[in-house]
Amino acid sequence: MSKLLEVNNLSTSFFTKFGEVKAVNNISFDLEPGQVLAIVGESGSGKSVTSMSVMRLVAKGGKIVNGSIMFDGKDLAKLSEKEMSKIRGKEISMIFQDPMTCLNPVFTIGNQMEESLKLHFKGMTASERHTKMLDMMEKVGLSNPEERLKQYPHELSGGMRQRIMIAMSLLCGPKLLIADEPTTALDVTIQAQIMDLMRDLSEELNTAIILITHDLGVVASIADRVNVMYCGEIVESAPVKDLYYKPLHPYTWGLLKALPRLDMKENELQPIPGSTPDLLLEQKGCPFFDRCDHAMECCRDGKPPIYEVEKGHFAKCWRYHPEFKEEQ
Amino acid sequence: MFKYILKRLAMGVVVVFVIATITFWLSRALPGGPFDRDKPLNPIIIENLNKKYNLDRPVAEQYIDYMVDVAQFDFGPSYFYENETVNDYIDRCFPVSLVLGIGAMIVAILLGIPAGVISALKQNGWQDNIIKILTTVLVSLPNFVIASALMYFIGYKLRLLPVALWGTPQQAIMPTLALAAYPLSYITKMMKSSMLEVMNSDYIRTAKAKGASNFLIVYKHALKNAVLPVITVVGPMFAGIITGSLVVEKLFAIPGLGEQFTKSIFNRDYPMIMGLTIFYSILLIAATLIVDVVYALVDPRIKLGKESKE
Numbered sequence: 177m178s179k180l181l182e183v184n185n186l187s188t189s190f191f192t193k194f195g196e197v198k199a200v201n202n203i204s205f206d207l208e209p210g211q212v213l214a215i216v217g218e219s220g221s222g223k224s225v226t227s228m229s230v231m232r233l234v235a236k237g238g239k240i241v242n243g244s245i246m247f248d249g250k251d252l253a254k255l256s257e258k259e260m261s262k263i264r265g266k267e268i269s270m271i272f273q274d275p276m277t278c279l280n281p282v283f284t285i286g287n288q289m290e291e292s293l294k295l296h297f298k299g300m301t302a303s304e305r306h307t308k309m310l311d312m313m314e315k316v317g318l319s320n321p322e323e324r325l326k327q328y329p330h331e332l333s334g335g336m337r338q339r340i341m342i343a344m345s346l347l348c349g350p351k352l353l354i355a356d357e358p359t360t361a362l363d364v365t366i367q368a369q370i371m372d373l374m375r376d377l378s379e380e381l382n383t384a385i386i387l388i389t390h391d392l393g394v395v396a397s398i399a400d401r402v403n404v405m406y407c408g409e410i411v412e413s414a415p416v417k418d419l420y421y422k423p424l425h426p427y428t429w430g431l432l433k434a435l436p437r438l439d440m441k442e443n444e445l446q447p448i449p450g451s452t453p454d455l456l457l458e459q460k461g462c463p464f465f466d467r468c469d470h471a472m473e474c475c476r477d478g479k480p481p482i483y484e485v486e487k488g489h490f491a492k493c494w495r496y497h498p499e500f501k502e503e504q
Numbered sequence: 505m506f507k508y509i510l511k512r513l514a515m516g517v518v519v520v521f522v523i524a525t526i527t528f529w530l531s532r533a534l535p536g537g538p539f540d541r542d543k544p545l546n547p548i549i550i551e552n553l554n555k556k557y558n559l560d561r562p563v564a565e566q567y568i569d570y571m572v573d574v575a576q577f578d579f580g581p582s583y584f585y586e587n588e589t590v591n592d593y594i595d596r597c598f599p600v601s602l603v604l605g606i607g608a609m610i611v612a613i614l615l616g617i618p619a620g621v622i623s624a625l626k627q628n629g630w631q632d633n634i635i636k637i638l639t640t641v642l643v644s645l646p647n648f649v650i651a652s653a654l655m656y657f658i659g660y661k662l663r664l665l666p667v668a669l670w671g672t673p674q675q676a677i678m679p680t681l682a683l684a685a686y687p688l689s690y691i692t693k694m695m696k697s698s699m700l701e702v703m704n705s706d707y708i709r710t711a712k713a714k715g716a717s718n719f720l721i722v723y724k725h726a727l728k729n730a731v732l733p734v735i736t737v738v739g740p741m742f743a744g745i746i747t748g749s750l751v752v753e754k755l756f757a758i759p760g761l762g763e764q765f766t767k768s769i770f771n772r773d774y775p776m777i778m779g780l781t782i783f784y785s786i787l788l789i790a791a792t793l794i795v796d797v798v799y800a801l802v803d804p805r806i807k808l809g810k811e812s813k814e
């Protein structure tokens with residue numbers, strides 16, 4: 177199948193007064209139409225910067241320094257701001273972590289939803305827009321859509337607001353939806369509802385999704401593929417089943433161990449010890465070296481290349497060097 | 505909303521009542537009578553004056569009379585100007601101060617909000633730097649210095665505008681600018697920091713992700729939010745300009761209320777002091793009420809008279 181999105185050797189850096197912060201460091205991944213890709217990693221690993229790079233909305237001081245982002249035959253990294261604004265919200269749309277703060281408090285829901293349609297479908301009449309909004313609100317499971325349109329964000333609950341955000345992001349029929357921690361700020365029960373909703377809509381509308389999360393637990397039910405990020409790099413990439421059953425990278429092992437399980441008491445959770453290294457410092461070896469239980473001599477001195485260990489299952493770790501034999 | 509406004513008005517009446525009471529008793533408690541002069545007047549004259557103004561009656565009676573009059577917005581006769589009442593004075597001088605104050609406020613808002621927005625959007629650019637320097641200078645100079653500088657350069661050297669007096673629109677320009685300087689700088693600074701904060705907010709990121717143009721982002725999504733904190737200071741600021749305009753009024757020889765206020769203090773013109781104090785407090789109460797109503801109209805999260813949900 178042809179690819180919807182192909183990110184090649186993307187690097188995004190922030191130029192701060194302390195030096196260059198390599199927030200995203202030479203990553204490549206791709207996505208087919210309708211596919212759901214999860215990007216997982218601890219906070220600070222570069223997930224949001226990756227998504228903002230695709231949207232070309234990297235915060236002030238940040239810049240895409242290398243690589244291409246091929247979307248539908250165009251390189252987003254090279255488009256003008258004007259061309260890009262036609263893609264944002266129409267071809268690629270986005271929802272964010274905190275639905276409490278992501279809607280403008282001083283405009284009604286209807287006003288904000290309608291704006292997307294006005295921006296991207298200039299010829300649409302007011303009544304067509306109205307029908308379309310109601311239709312989409314029904315799809316995301318909002319009751320009394322007529323009434324909701326007249327309400328302000330503060331009059332709705334967090335779950336409802338995230339449904340509004342999803343409805344708004346899907347209004348223009350995007351080919352790709354980027355969801356950056358869409359359920360992190362919500363209650364657990366509502367988290368599951370929102371995830372189910374996204375999966376159903378993705379299937380119904382054939383929208384590809386990049387789901388960003390720090391929680392491997394929410395990925396299983398929805399993703400086709402998972403990229404594990406650490407320190408701005410993709411350290412493991414696999415179909416979702418393989419990642420759970422045959423995780424390859426020691427960092428992924430750590431993430432899986434840190435997941436709560438039903439047969440576990442609360443204090444048994446095992447977070448990965450240590451913390452992420454300072455991105456300002458040039459890494460000579462593997463960025464996970466300091467925290468890795470399985471580190472070897474070579475891990476300190478050289479960055480591991482990415483190995484395709486099994487078909488479609490990649491890991492960036494010296495353990496998968498052909499000459500490596502586990503000393504058991 | 506309507507009920508809330510009524511409630512606030514009722515509260516305002518209570519506040520004015522308290523202020524009137526305090527000013528009345530304070531004026532009676534001050535040492536020295538209203539007719540004490542450097543060269544003492546003949547006791548008979550003083551006695552006649554006291555009789556004329558009912559000062560010979562028991563204080564409690566005077567108090568009740570005064571409150572009844574105040575309730576009808578009658579602040580009584582002036583002790584200093586024989587043929588004029590305090591009301592005559594307010595009628596004559598307040599419109600001048602009001603025009604001056606409203607003019608200064610309009611200038612401050614119309615220039616301050618765009619200046620703050622530009623400053624925020626071009627942060628650390630040359631526009632921002634110029635605005636920063638100007639506002640810092642204008643905030644630190646007292647308005648009489650600005651007034652004098654304007655009079656000297658524009659009025660005297662360049663002869664572009666009349667140096668003083670009141671009546672023509674040209675005569676209003678310099679005093680208005682002198683009065684606007686401080687609020688203008690203040691609004692600019694406030695608008696800038698508020699705009700910077702708003703531009704960093706999540707809902708602006710949402711708007712960008714929707715493909716909104718820069719214009720739409722700034723003028724629709726950001727401006728209405730950023731202007732909210734500015735609205736809250738406009739009321740007190742306006743009252744401050746009106747009451748604080750006396751130096752500027754004096755410099756330009758403008759017959760406004762501010763000048764009258766200082767004069768009445770030197771003259772021990774008690775009814776005038778009390779009347780103007782009460783009048784100013786009514787003004788302040790009205791200004792804050794108007795601001796609160798405007799704020800509620802702009803910000804849907806504020807429901808007047810109800811506890812906020814969040």
Ligand SMILES: Nc1ncnc2c1ncn2[C@@H]1O[C@H](COP(=O)(O)OP(=O)(O)O)[C@@H](O)[C@H]1O
Binds near residue numbers: 221224226
């Ligand atoms: N505005 C910024 N200025 C400087 N550095 C930034 C900025 N935003 C992000 N970074 C850097 O990029 C790294 C990755 O951030 P981010 O992508 O937000 O992580 P996450 O995986 O939690 O979404 C952070 O650790 C930080 O060092």
Ligand SMILES: [Mg+2]
Binds near residue numbers: 224225356
């Ligand atoms: Mg993030």
